[in-house]
Amino acid sequence: MGTELEAPVWPAITPEEAGAVLGRFAQAGRLIALHWHSPRPFSAATLVEAEGGRFIFKRHHRDLRSLDALMQEHGFIAHLRAAGVNVPEVMAAEGCTAIARGEWTYELHRLSPGLDLYRERHSWTGFLSPDHASAAGRALARLHLAARDYAAPPRGTDPLIAGWTILPASDPMAAVQAYVTARPALARFLQDRPWREEMAGLLCAVPPGLAEQAPLWTHNDWHPSNLLWTPEGEVATIFDFGLATQSCALHDLATALERSAIPWLEMQDGAAIKGDVGAALGLITAYREMLPLSLAELDTLLALLPLVHVEFALSEVDYFAGLLNDPAQAAMAWDGYLIGHARWFASAAGQAFLADVRRGAGA
Structure with a gap:
């Protein structure tokens, strides 16, 4: 809520954690590397390179985003995607687009096309043009x-x-x-x-x-x-x-x-x-x-x-x-x-x- 960066509330996703969870997403395949960690405050996210391509891998606390809550979100995304709106492709794991592991819930989106021109800018800052x-x-x-x-x-x-x-x-x-x-x-x-x-x-x-x-x-x-x-x-x-x-x-x-x-x-x-x-x-x-x-x-x-x-x-x-x-x-x-x-x-x-x-x- 200011211009200064804050220390992340949620711990960064580790390669070991990512590898264990990605194994449940058949389309991802074996983890190759993690390339970037999001600085956004409400969840942990990383750019994953795996055998099946590049993905955005997100982790939430289960009290913040339950499996049901993520499935509601993914249902809307799927509807928009079917209607031709350019939104992420959400990956399925064992017939479900979100999985639980301990106190966490996870989701995986295939990396979408486009330039991330605002990645280094704070949220809620204005348009570049x-x-x-x-x-x-x-x-x-x-x-x-x-x-x-x-x-x-x-x-x-x-x-x-x-x-x-x-x-x-x-x-x-x-x-x-x-x-x-x-x-x-x-x-x-x-x-x-x-x-x-x-x-x-x-x-x-x-x-x-x-x-x-x-x-x-x-x-x-x-x-x-x-x-x-x-x-x-x-x-x-x-x-x-x-x-x-x-x-x-x-x-x-x-x-x-x-x-x-x-x-x-x-x-x-x-x-x-x-x-x-x-x-x-x-x-x-x-x-x-x-x-x-x-x-x-x-x-x-x-x-x-x-x-x-x-x-x-x-x-x-x-x-x-x-x-x-x-x-x-x-x-x-x-x-x-x-x-x-x-x-x-x-x-x-x-x-x-x-x-x-x-x-x-x-x-």
Whole structure:
């Protein structure tokens, strides 16, 4: 949640571990080498070279991603792949696309085509060019079109899932209370904080009509470093569906804007930040070329933008307070992420960003 690199929470995958698990994936074959370890914080991942080719090999704690949770994610990926969307090929092990071993769960994806242009950049940093923003908008629209006939139910209460239960609820505060009650670690963390007052102050701005949005399985973590690129600047592969679940198209589009058009990681020690209006408009305009949005939908999108992070931020607080037992990181997720991002949109800079995007989009 800042620009400084942190020591990994989860231990790196070792060659011995990789070799033992890869033996259960028939298409992988014998391990040859591990070439790279991901610095991302929520799981351990490595680039594997094996007899069957090159793969991304990921390991999760079973309390973070159970076999059932991974299978839900893989079901969505398989649907998109069958519909012609460029997503990873998930490998099967003994008839299942995820396996358990001790306290860990594992998945294996064949290395996808495309240039990993953002690999050395922090998550949630902006696009390298306006053309990349436009390409990302087109790719997101293609994903939404392909997802329209995917009818799986939403995922459950696993940590780090970008759910859609609070904002569209008829009583968002009651939905927040239900969310907290279902997660004991989150409830314990919040018990001595004035969290109800803080949440009520945010949720009074929930736009009307969200419950009427058509349900849609969505990516929910759309930012440049979750995309691979062609030399011409188009999206070659979409990956990292760990946050995917059923929400709606405007939720996913708002998430894409929130994570790629605002330099959140620079917002430290009171530093002022400005949103990238050009990137936001590039993404929205390209999306609308494939999936038109009415003026009312644009208004809803921009009203949703200051709050679209709320449910995932709560899931981060739960993750840090519970699975990691790290109250300092949980406090940062609450104060800096959940509350801080929403308050930025109410600031002069945030209001100017929203006004400029609204004007540029013709809303």
